[in-house]
Amino acid sequence: MNIVVLVKQVPDTWSERKLTDADHTLDRESADAVLDEINERAVEEALKLQEAHGGEVTVLAMGPDRATEAIRKALSMGADKAIHVSDAALHGSDVLATAKVLAKAIGTVEGVDLVIAGNEATDGRAGAIPAILAELLGLPQVTQVRKVEIDGTTVKAERETEEGVAFLEATLPAVVSVTEKINEPRYPSFKGIMAAKKKKVDTLSVADLGLDPAEVGLTGAWSSVLEAAPKPPRSAGQRVEDDGNGGAQIAEYLVGQKLI
Amino acid sequence: MSEVLVLVDHIDGEVKKVTFELLTAARRIGEPSAVVVGTPGTAAKVRDALARYGAAKVYAAESEDAVTYLTTPKVDALATLAGSASPAAVLISATVEGKEVAGRLAARLNSGLLVDVVDIDADGVGTQSIFGGAFVVKAKVGNGLPVITVRPGGVEAEEADGAAAEAAVELPAVDAAKSARITGREQIVGGDRPELTEASVVVSGGRGVGSAESFAVVEKLADTLGGAVGASRAAVDSGYYPHQFQVGQTGKTVSPQLYIALGISGAIQHRAGMQTSKTIIAVNKDAEAPIFEIADFGVVGDLFQVAPQLTEAVAKRKG
Numbered sequence: 059m060n061i062v063v064l065v066k067q068v069p070d071t072w073s074e075r076k077l078t079d080a081d082h083t084l085d086r087e088s089a090d091a092v093l094d095e096i097n098e099r100a101v102e103e104a105l106k107l108q109e110a111h112g113g114e115v116t117v118l119a120m121g122p123d124r125a126t127e128a129i130r131k132a133l134s135m136g137a138d139k140a141i142h143v144s145d146a147a148l149h150g151s152d153v154l155a156t157a158k159v160l161a162k163a164i165g166t167v168e169g170v171d172l173v174i175a176g177n178e179a180t181d182g183r184a185g186a187i188p189a190i191l192a193e194l195l196g197l198p199q200v201t202q203v204r205k206v207e208i209d210g211t212t213v214k215a216e217r218e219t220e221e222g223v224a225f226l227e228a229t230l231p232a233v234v235s236v237t238e239k240i241n242e243p244r245y246p247s248f249k250g251i252m253a254a255k256k257k258k259v260d261t262l263s264v265a266d267l268g269l270d271p272a273e274v275g276l277t278g279a280w281s282s283v284l285e286a287a288p289k290p291p292r293s294a295g296q297r298v299e300d301d302g303n304g305g306a307q308i309a310e311y312l313v314g315q316k317l318i
Numbered sequence: 319m320s321e322v323l324v325l326v327d328h329i330d331g332e333v334k335k336v337t338f339e340l341l342t343a344a345r346r347i348g349e350p351s352a353v354v355v356g357t358p359g360t361a362a363k364v365r366d367a368l369a370r371y372g373a374a375k376v377y378a379a380e381s382e383d384a385v386t387y388l389t390t391p392k393v394d395a396l397a398t399l400a401g402s403a404s405p406a407a408v409l410i411s412a413t414v415e416g417k418e419v420a421g422r423l424a425a426r427l428n429s430g431l432l433v434d435v436v437d438i439d440a441d442g443v444g445t446q447s448i449f450g451g452a453f454v455v456k457a458k459v460g461n462g463l464p465v466i467t468v469r470p471g472g473v474e475a476e477e478a479d480g481a482a483a484e485a486a487v488e489l490p491a492v493d494a495a496k497s498a499r500i501t502g503r504e505q506i507v508g509g510d511r512p513e514l515t516e517a518s519v520v521v522s523g524g525r526g527v528g529s530a531e532s533f534a535v536v537e538k539l540a541d542t543l544g545g546a547v548g549a550s551r552a553a554v555d556s557g558y559y560p561h562q563f564q565v566g567q568t569g570k571t572v573s574p575q576l577y578i579a580l581g582i583s584g585a586i587q588h589r590a591g592m593q594t595s596k597t598i599i600a601v602n603k604d605a606e607a608p609i610f611e612i613a614d615f616g617v618v619g620d621l622f623q624v625a626p627q628l629t630e631a632v633a634k635r636k637g
């Protein structure tokens with residue numbers, strides 16, 4: 059069971075996130091960067107499947123140099139090796155360009171049975187990369203799953219959306235994306251952290267992947283940001299202390315707003 | 319006028335509110351064509367509803383496979399029509415599945431994608447609210463057919479007469495090796511409550527609610543207002559309420575007319591999912607809780623005192 063886990067380094071949601079004035083791209087320098095929480099769960103699931111079925115777990119991340127921190131964290135959890143796609147030309151890549159790059163990079167790993175990603179990144183929140191990868195790679199899309207198991211060459215999973223739960227079945231190889239409910243990720247052990255330092259990380263450029271730099275980054279983006287502005291923070295309205303009448307006061311307010 | 323394709327969200331022939339919002343948005347850009355993907359007979363069931371919101375055409379992409387394979391039939395139907403109808407844009411709801419369908423379609427057509435817009439104008443410029451509402455961005459697709467996902471609740475649905483002329487679309491055979499098969503479904507049993515992302519009123523409870531049993535206080539208020547029930551992640555993690563009702567960055571994004579937060583501190587990740595609500599009411603014991611920074615009306619007090627009183631006042635008004 060050879061698994062590629064897609065991990066992304068994102069600005070910590072607890073720190074202030076900004077767009078750069080220059081080109082309206084995410085200001086990745088200004089915020090603390092972390093391995094996206096959902097990707098810890100993706101790594102955890104990959105490791106569990108590896109424990110049950112053997113094989114190798116490869117971590118794949120596309121991002122600037124400092125994304126190595128996120129990669130090391132995934133390796134310290136127990137993944138075997140990593141690929142880091144890093145290239146100045148990738149700056150400003152949109153969802154489609156990112157998916158193209160990741161698809162090419164997945165192609166450099168031999169005998170992939172499963173690609174595991176998070177369902178949605180906390181920065182871009184596109185929630186689309188895994189589905190797009192299924193499209194580009196011509197593989198079944200087994201996404202938004204809260205449970206996954208492998209039975210021979212079949213992957214079975216429970217997908218959860220607004221509509222409810224759908225039970226999925228597909229043949230390997232397939233692309234899986236996991237939701238928050240899939241598992242609780244392990245903490246890297248001290249031994250794991252030490253071992254991670256020696257694990258192999260291949261750094262690849264856009265050219266290494268056989269892509270034209272014009273296809274990716276800001277130049278390759280199919281959509282463009284016309285303007286971006288911090289939203290004037292929602293101003294606090296009225297606030298009252300409950301003197302035994304708080305509920306009635308809300309009701310009055312709602313009547314005034316014609317909401318009831 | 320160019321056609322604008324709108325992918326219809328429906329469950330067993332019942333059209334979801336977001337589709338009416340999409341049809342309304344589509345009318346700003348061109349002439350809305352509703353695309354129904356479902357089992358044979360579905361389009362006939364939904365046609366009247368679509369006509370009421372201005373659908374000029376109703377494309378019926380119907381087959382048994384349309385509901386047994388995940389996303390690919392929808393992508394196939396839209397890709398086919400993108401070729402034959404030369405639409406000006408494709409609008410899809412920014413739901414979990416809608417975002418996936420849109421992404422695949424854009425990749426297949428090699429065209430541009432705008433994700434999760436809360437508004438859209440006649441030129442196809444979309445407004446996006448990002449980082450949990452901290453930034454507002456206007457963006458446009460430069461090349462190719464714009465594929466745009468629209469957040470439920472973002473655009474207000476307005477009725478308009480449409481001819482809803484039916485036309486059949488042939489779906490290509492599904493390649494089973496490249497698709498996931500749906501072997502069963504469990505619909506969410508929300509009872510009589512509206513769906514969270516569609517509701518015009520949402521009442522959410524947080525850790526402050528204290529237990530699963532106490533969530534009855536939240537439910538009662540929601541039911542009196544005809545609203546949906548939501549929960550913070552802390553409430554979900556503590557087992558007070560099921561995960562599918564989580565509001566926030568890693569839960570649902572809601573944009574109702576009225577959002578009432580009971581015993582929720584208002585962490586940035588929670589705000590990310592409800593910040594664009596039109597009116598926000600908060601009840602919290604702690605006067606310093608950040609939820610008050612974004613509340614239009616806040617009561618510093620015990621939710622177990624305030625919420626039942628509010629429920630009663632609303633019930634009385636309704637008579």
Ligand SMILES: Cc1cc2nc3c(=O)[nH]c(=O)nc-3n(C[C@H](O)[C@H](O)[C@H](O)COP(=O)(O)OP(=O)(O)OC[C@H]3O[C@@H](n4cnc5c(N)ncnc54)[C@H](O)[C@@H]3O)c2cc1C
Pocket residue numbers: 071095180523524525526527549550551552553564565566567568569570580581582583584585586587588591601602603604607619620621622
């Ligand atoms: C990557 C990531 C993703 C996340 N995604 C989400 C998400 O999608 N949704 C989400 O909600 N959170 C999310 N969180 C968690 C978020 O950071 C907060 O921990 C969470 O929102 C807190 O929930 P809470 O407000 O219910 O609990 P608390 O922060 O514990 O607040 C409880 C509040 O209840 C008040 N209270 C207690 N008793 C009463 C009473 N009797 N009457 C009135 N008030 C009372 C308290 O004063 C307090 O303010 C995420 C966190 C991370 C790191």
Ligand SMILES: Nc1ncnc2c1ncn2[C@@H]1O[C@H](COP(=O)(O)O)[C@@H](O)[C@H]1O
Pocket residue numbers: 064065066094096097100118119120121156160174175176177178179180182183184185186187188
């Ligand atoms: N730059 C990236 N590098 C590696 N994986 C990524 C990248 N962007 C997105 N992903 C993967 O795709 C998932 C969904 O992201 P998104 O579709 O952007 O919301 C993430 O949780 C990651 O697993």
